[in-house]
Amino acid sequence: MEDLNKTDFDEKAATWDEDPRRVRLANDVADAIIREMKPTRDMDALDYGCGSGLVTLRLQPLVKSITGMDSSRAMLEVIQGKVKKQGLKNVRTQFVDFEKGGKAEGKFHLVVSSMTLHHVHEPAGLFKQLYDLLLPGGYLGIADLDKEDGSFHDDNTGVLHFGFERAYLKGLLEKTGLRELRDTTAATVVKENEGKERREFPVFLIIGRK
Ligand SMILES: C[S@@+](CC[C@H](N)C(=O)[O-])C[C@H]1O[C@@H](n2cnc3c(N)ncnc32)[C@H](O)[C@@H]1O
Numbered sequence: 001m002e003d004l005n006k007t008d009f010d011e012k013a014a015t016w017d018e019d020p021r022r023v024r025l026a027n028d029v030a031d032a033i034i035r036e037m038k039p040t041r042d043m044d045a046l047d048y049g050c051g052s053g054l055v056t057l058r059l060q061p062l063v064k065s066i067t068g069m070d071s072s073r074a075m076l077e078v079i080q081g082k083v084k085k086q087g088l089k090n091v092r093t094q095f096v097d098f099e100k101g102g103k104a105e106g107k108f109h110l111v112v113s114s115m116t117l118h119h120v121h122e123p124a125g126l127f128k129q130l131y132d133l134l135l136p137g138g139y140l141g142i143a144d145l146d147k148e149d150g151s152f153h154d155d156n157t158g159v160l161h162f163g164f165e166r167a168y169l170k171g172l173l174e175k176t177g178l179r180e181l182r183d184t185t186a187a188t189v190v191k192e193n194e195g196k197e198r199r200e201f202p203v204f205l206i207i208g209r210k
Helices: 007-017 020-037 053-063 073-086 124-132 166-178
Strands: 042-048 065-070 090-094 109-114 134-145 179-191 199-209
Touching: 007 020, 007 042, 007 073, 007 179, 020 053, 020 109, 020 134, 020 179, 020 199, 042 053, 042 124, 053 065, 053 073, 053 090, 053 109, 065 073, 073 090, 109 124, 109 166, 124 134, 166 199
Parallel strands: 042 065, 042 109, 065 090, 109 134
Antiparallel strands: 134 199, 179 199
16 A cells, blocks of 8 residues: 655655755765774675665775665665766665565675664664674664754655654664664754754764674
């Protein structure tokens, strides 16, 4: 059955990178992942909900391989186009929607997911999937909005959570089996719409280890 409260990422894919605020946010998140999680050339990495590959391709030169997984075929076509154009040999893509029973494949030293969790009904369900994809000792990094009042997105269709409390997510991750949990602020999105007050939306990066 069609889910009416679902963002149409297929429709947005071709122009996703045209919004400089999105690109800046993804770059800031990727830089925080690099700073805090220290990817290395012997690691196989996964970016779940990779979208057009903004985070994936910033991590690509630093790891052995990186797989971008997404539930939007059009987003995957965008990242595949970039991979082909740049002649990259260590990037794979996989179509997966775990909420529709799709099974992600592979084992990874490093798993990250940026700005995808608020589009997922059950965060605990995604954490379980990502945990199973991690090799023992591997690291998981989840980036998303801190709790907000619903004003971050211009259209809240498909926005299933208005951000998250970090302590709540860390509790869920601990129950999933992750340890050494910590968090940092990866980015702050500033919105200043005409006539409206200036708003700041912090984005966390929570890191845990299997
Ligand atoms: C806001 S975009 C973020 C894209 C990218 N991570 C970035 O930071 O630029 C969210 C992405 O998550 C994907 N997504 C949403 N729900 C998903 C699911 N259940 N399984 C896989 N991907 C999903 C969407 O298709 C979309 O590409």
